[in-house]
Every structure is written in C-alpha cells, then in structure tokens.
Amino acid sequence: MKILITGSRGFIAKNLIVTLQQMENIDILTYDRNDDIEQLDIYTEVCDFVFHLAGVNRPQEVQEFMQGNYELTSGLLSSLKKNENRCPVLFASSTQALLDNKYGESKKAGENLLFEYSKETGAKVLIYRFPNVFGKWCRQNYNSVVATFCHNIAHGLPITVNDPSVMMNLVYIDDVLEELINALDGNENMINDFCEVPAVHTITLGEIVDLIYSFKNSREERSLPNMSNDFTKKLYSTYLSYLPEDQFSYDLKMNVDERGSFTEFIKTPDKGQVSVNISKPGITKGNHWHHTKNEKFLVVSGKGVIRFRRIGSNDVIEYYVNDSKLEVVDIPVGYIHNIENLGNKDMVTIMWANECFDPDKSDTFFLEV
Structure with missing residues (x-):
C-alpha cells in the first residue's frame, strides 16, 4: 500500500x-x-x-x-x-x-x-x-x-x-x-x-x-506524578522528551554509615515508596515492626536471610534469599523483622513500603527478632 x-x-x-x-x-x-x-x-x-x-x-x-x-x-x-x-x-x-x-x-x-x-x-x-x-x-x-x-x-x-x-x-x-x-x-x-x-x-x-513545574520538582522530591490520571501521564511523557540531553540523570541522596547505605528512589502519594538498601557483609538491619506499614523486599545482589518473629511469639521464621533466584518477600504487619547479609560482598535489596516515610508518624517500633 x-x-x-x-x-x-x-x-x-x-x-x-x-x-x-x-x-x-x-x-x-x-x-x-x-x-x-x-x-x-x-x-x-x-x-x-x-x-x-x-x-x-x-x-x-x-x-x-x-x-x-x-x-x-x-x-x-x-x-x-x-x-x-x-x-x-x-x-x-x-x-x-x-x-x-x-x-x-x-x-x-x-x-x-x-x-x-x-x-x-x-x-x-x-x-x-x-x-x-x-x-x-x-x-x-x-x-x-x-x-x-x-x-x-x-x-x-x-x-x-x-x-x-x-x-x-x-x-x-x-x-x-x-x-x-x-x-x-x-x-x-x-x-x-x-x-x-x-x-x-x-x-x-x-x-x-x-503540572509541568511539579514534574521538574519531582526529581528533588524523589516523587512520581499521578500516573492514574490519563492526562498527567501523557503530559509527563511529553515533558521528559524535552529534557536537555546532558540532564537525563539526577542524583539521589544516599544515607551512608558503617553498615552500608539506604537511598530513597521513588515516592508516590498513593502507591508508597521504593528504596535501595545496601548492607555490608555480616551486617544486620531492621529489628523493628509495624502496625500498618507493610513492605516487600527483593534482594538483587548478594545473599542473606530475612528473619521474622510474630509479636507475642518466640518462634523465628527464616527466608534465605540470593541474587540467583529473584523472589519477593512480603513483610507482614505485626512481625518483628530484620535482614542479614550472609555473603562476602555488599548485598543490595530493593525495598517497597506501602506508604512514604513520615518522621512524625513512622509506625516503626524497634525490637530484636
């Protein structure tokens, strides 16, 4: 034709x-x-x-x-x-x-x-x-x-x-x-x-x-627009096509200490927050629990164990994870949990939480597994 x-x-x-x-x-x-x-x-x-x-x-x-x-x-x-x-x-x-x-x-x-x-x-x-x-x-x-x-x-x-x-x-x-x-x-x-x-x-x-100014500010805020709105989704795609070619990338704030680092990647008002957690060999992070906040962990590099103990119980549940088999582990509410790096290199974990972190209402209570 x-x-x-x-x-x-x-x-x-x-x-x-x-x-x-x-x-x-x-x-x-x-x-x-x-x-x-x-x-x-x-x-x-x-x-x-x-x-x-x-x-x-x-x-x-x-x-x-x-x-x-x-x-x-x-x-x-x-x-x-x-x-x-x-x-x-x-x-x-x-x-x-x-x-x-x-x-x-x-x-x-x-x-x-x-x-x-x-x-x-x-x-x-x-x-x-x-x-x-x-x-x-x-x-x-x-x-x-x-x-x-x-x-x-x-x-x-x-x-x-x-x-x-x-x-x-x-x-x-x-x-x-x-x-x-x-x-x-x-x-x-x-x-x-x-x-x-x-x-x-x-x-x-x-x-x-x-909307367009909010797209520009979203980098500093580590946020995403409301993609459930059809016009916002289309306008955001349009905005990205006009980015200067030397400004496609942007930095994230890495919170670094001797245990590794924790970096917020994406925050949304309705679908929660995605972060990247890096743990040094032998390091255990977590040891806390939540009333309503729930999470998903995905280890993409290294190997480790995610431990759980239900509030009021002495039984410890263990999930061994590594980068040779990508699997998501749900973190239910009411369970004390931690994650330990069992390997000899940094362990990288993608962490999703159903709500963005609010320091005034963190819903995080520290307790040993």
Whole structure:
C-alpha cells in the first residue's frame, strides 16, 4: 500500500511516519513544502491513501496562510484529478476553522475545497478539526504552548502566562496516531461531516503549568506524578522528551554509615515508596515492626536471610534469599523483622513500603527478632 504524506517534516507527520514504518506492506511517499511540485504529480499517480498534513500556522506574511493551507490543497486535489486517482484523502484541519482569523479562514477554505472535490469525484474525504496537539517532537516557541512550556521549564528558562484561567482542549499525539491508523483502515471516528479524535483533554493553562513545574520538582522530591490520571501521564511523557540531553540523570541522596547505605528512589502519594538498601557483609538491619506499614523486599545482589518473629511469639521464621533466584518477600504487619547479609560482598535489596516515610508518624517500633 502506497501512502502519501504531505507536510512530512511536521510534528504529526514525523510521528505518523515512524508508526507506519513498523507496519507491513506500507510504502511511504513523503512531500514537503521544499520539494518540487512536480514530485507531487508522480506520487498522486500511484498513492492509495493521502494524509494531507501540510499547513502553515506561523507565517512571516499573512498571505502565506492561503498559500500553505488553501493553494497547496488545491494543487494536491488537482493533481489527483489529473491522474484520475480517487483514493481517500485525510485532511488535518483545525478547530480554528470555526474562528474569525486568517489562519482559520485558510483552513476553512481548504475544507470547502475537499468537500467540493468529494462531491465531484466521489472520493472519500476525511476532515479532522484538531484542537491543540501535544507530545514528543513538537517544536517549541512555534504554535504549541505545551511544547514551549515543557522546553523552557525543563531548560530552566522563564515562561509567560497571561491568563492561567484560559481553558484548553488538547489531544495527545499517540491518540491522534491511533485515530489516523483507524482511518487508514476505514474505521474513522466520523461525527456528522467531520472526524474527531475520541480522547480530548480539557484543562486550564494554569493547571498545565503547575503540572509541568511539579514534574521538574519531582526529581528533588524523589516523587512520581499521578500516573492514574490519563492526562498527567501523557503530559509527563511529553515533558521528559524535552529534557536537555546532558540532564537525563539526577542524583539521589544516599544515607551512608558503617553498615552500608539506604537511598530513597521513588515516592508516590498513593502507591508508597521504593528504596535501595545496601548492607555490608555480616551486617544486620531492621529489628523493628509495624502496625500498618507493610513492605516487600527483593534482594538483587548478594545473599542473606530475612528473619521474622510474630509479636507475642518466640518462634523465628527464616527466608534465605540470593541474587540467583529473584523472589519477593512480603513483610507482614505485626512481625518483628530484620535482614542479614550472609555473603562476602555488599548485598543490595530493593525495598517497597506501602506508604512514604513520615518522621512524625513512622509506625516503626524497634525490637530484636
């Protein structure tokens, strides 16, 4: 199947191309504004589907709106008619087409061209009025406030928010891609005359800014955003794609003493805390119990023993652990417990607790196993 993509260097197109490259029996034909217009005639003679994603939204001159959003569309459709190719055409329009501005007018004019073309030729036309699209590879300081804010905050640059109460409708690039592939397969989400991406997120500009700053602060706080919120999860992935390439890593605070070290890795408000415990050979750590706090231990390097004694009992239970067989040991409440390094090298244990450590309410009571 030969698929023509116009605007092939743009944000949506870049993501679409790498997605299509993972599919079988797809031949991708790309056209960009810098390409020779005659190349378009070659492609429209053989293509089986057109993703018309080319467009202009930040021109130097006002007349470029019509040149990029109307005249290119007109040229594409004329080329298809000349080659008697009635393959489906998907057009990336904008919700701005409903507004009274030069960009919206040019998109609306492109839509009208496509509707007329469909009536004349019988070709299938799919018009998507996209709201704000966000995700990886979107150019900052261009036409996406999310891209600009993610880039600037990740790079420690200032941002300007004129009205944090502005309500925004956004769609995530992966949701856009899913819908575009559905359309390619003939399963587009058609609502009356237009197509839509089903998953639209509505949120204020101020809330977006607060979220992005919280992502930046999460490194120092050793925290994770609320991944159960669909928009937060998508925005966090987007933010990470704008990290400076020399700042992918960050330090953790290691609490070191003669016994080894204890380092908090990740804290979440609802799913607890993950830490890394390193014990020197012969060292025993723990000897405490909890009322409600429960834990999971996973030894990933070295060997040792985890001992338990139920409150009120003298019986000691032992679980021997080592890195040749990764197994998780639950630490139930009401059991005094410790962990001893039985090897001749440092023992590394991943420890999860169901709640983050609170020094004012530690729920930790020291007692020998």
